[in-house]
Amino acid sequence: MKAPVLDVSHYRKEYRGKVAVRDLSLSVAPGEICGFIGHNGAGKTTLIRSVVGAQPPTSGEVRVCGTDVWREPVAAKRLMAYVPDNPDVYDFLTGIQYLDLIADVFGVGTEERRRRAGELAGRLELSDALGDPVSAYSHGMRQKLVLTGALLHDPALLVLDEPFVGLDPSASHELKAILRERADSGGAVFFSSHVLEVVERLCDTVAVIRRGELVASGPTDEVRGSASLEDVFLELVDERDDLVVARRTR
């Protein structure tokens, strides 16, 4: 078995003593796209923020290509890229200035940054706007810009939080193709989504979180069985289960 690109082990996160995610372990291998699904408030963003080094776990470990994200943060961050659900970009920069800043941070050479930025911005239909200030960008354009920046240093792991929200159909189509290509060339992709049809069609593996606990994970076909992912998801996260349990235990 190939060593995982992302390896989360016994992750736990508490906010002021309240448990948000408990004892969560999962891994994503090279060549895999893993979809992370769960209801609102289940704990997806909480885990994602710890995976990318933005918020420390209460306990547990997160490793990227074997590097501990919290013990060796700079080395780990070189190996990955993160596209948050609400891209926050300096308004006073133009698109190209933002991309140059990101390329400088990651030490991407001039030739390489121009080639990659040109190709990605072209595919996402952002090229014509790169000279404009980010303050004039729509939400979708900001997402495309952050995505372009995220791929400039060719990260082994790409982490995205709700990447399809706000993208138009052609950008969404292109993003799916980009994620597939990254996986096919040996990278790993981990993203959260509420769009189960996309997860079902695109992801090699899925992880389902419910109230901070992983309730299912594995190859998409196995998790889904003969049902649709939506049916399985609704069954797994059905809040009414608790009522049934409560009634039974009364």
Ligand SMILES: Nc1ncnc2c1ncn2[C@@H]1O[C@H](COP(=O)(O)OP(=O)(O)OP(=O)(O)O)[C@@H](O)[C@H]1O
């Ligand atoms: N900074 C914080 N302080 C206190 N509680 C928090 C904080 N961030 C998240 N939480 C709580 O942790 C739990 C998980 O939240 P999280 O944002 O990870 O959910 P999510 O699965 O990403 O939800 P959504 O699908 O709505 O984005 C929720 O109960 C939330 O209220």
